[in-house]
């Protein structure tokens with residue numbers, strides 16, 4: 199089958215533009231390819247040629263932008279993906295100031311993003327869904343719980359050794375407010391970064407009593423987590439916890455702290471292998487540590503619409519999880535994989551691209567459906 203570059207390695211058709219390699223400003227056209235379309239099993243409208251390529255630069259919104267943004271949403275019309283791309287580009291630039299926000303959940307929803315397999319899209323989905331919700335006017339917190347700190351990198355957050363981080367939260371029981379920073383590109387998005395110190399936390403916590411409760415206590419002790427009565431208008435609407443690719447003490451802390459799980463599944467062979475172990479762990483946590491934990495959200499990532507394998511995996515996942523599967527599949531896309539090298543999510547790097555629009559649709563679905571399980 200045809201494999202595009204899953205790890206964001208260089209595309210021979212495109213010049214290098216990473217901030218590490220080049221001083222180029224604007225992104226040239228991404229090559230049109232069928233698998234880059236936003237994919238939904240319900241509707242696959244024809245994808246027209248791309249609109250503006252000048253999405254990596256910043257500019258001030260004009261009066262016509264404001265008029266366009268306050269007009270009825272073209273997202274309601276599946277037949278106008280061009281308008282959707284244009285609207286999201288505008289939305290991303292204006293950081294949700296031009297439109298009223300989506301309705302907020304009544305209390306903070308804490309989603310654990312876990313799958314013990316590496317490379318399935320946990321971090322990519324965490325940062326992009328979180329950024330999309332923030333662009334839709336929600337207050338969002340991302341907790342980077344992977345010592346590799348990939349979510350911190352993608353959100354342009356300092357995570358050198360010694361930076362206040364999740365390590366301090368777990369090991370030294372620092373209050374959340376002391377380790378939180380705001381994402382420079384997205385004002386409604388806060389982040390707790392992870393440093394490499396976190397790699398030692400599992401060992402350091404071995405002899406500690408209630409070591410699996412550390413993150414739960416840190417979150418529940420924060421005045422911005424809760425409902426309107428306890429946490430007020432400034433409360434976080436969503437907390438996303440990006441887990442490492444293992445089922446160790448760090449992931450266990452997340453499963454005890456959260457109420458919902460978002461499991462990204464890569465539309466590839468072996469996708470479902472190992473899921474049994476994850477679900478058995480969830481059952482164990484539910485039985486002994488956190489009865490409220492629910493697998494609410496399954497997100498199919500890196501979907502390649504050209505292959506029968508991808509649609510086969512997707513229907514197998516739907517057969518197993520049913521309604522928990524988000525209807526919008528995330529396509530495999532060069533833009534999604536190259537955004538982190540600019541310290542950005544695809545939601546700001548190329549807001550009109552199919553990957554960004556798919557994450558935006560997925561975020562809307564997550565926001566509107568709530569907990570099903």
Ligand SMILES: Nc1ncnc2c1ncn2[C@@H]1O[C@H](COP(=O)(O)OP(=O)(O)O)[C@@H](O)[C@H]1O
Pocket residue numbers: 203204205206315316317318319320321322323348443499500501528529530531532534535536553
């Ligand atoms: N939709 C996508 N299209 C193309 N590449 C992707 C996509 N989603 C993730 N990737 C790439 O796949 C790799 C693994 O993704 P990542 O989110 O880091 O997985 P995990 O956190 O589960 O280990 C990364 O190089 C990322 O850029």
Ligand SMILES: [Mg+2]
Pocket residue numbers: 320321322344348441442
């Ligand atoms: Mg990761």
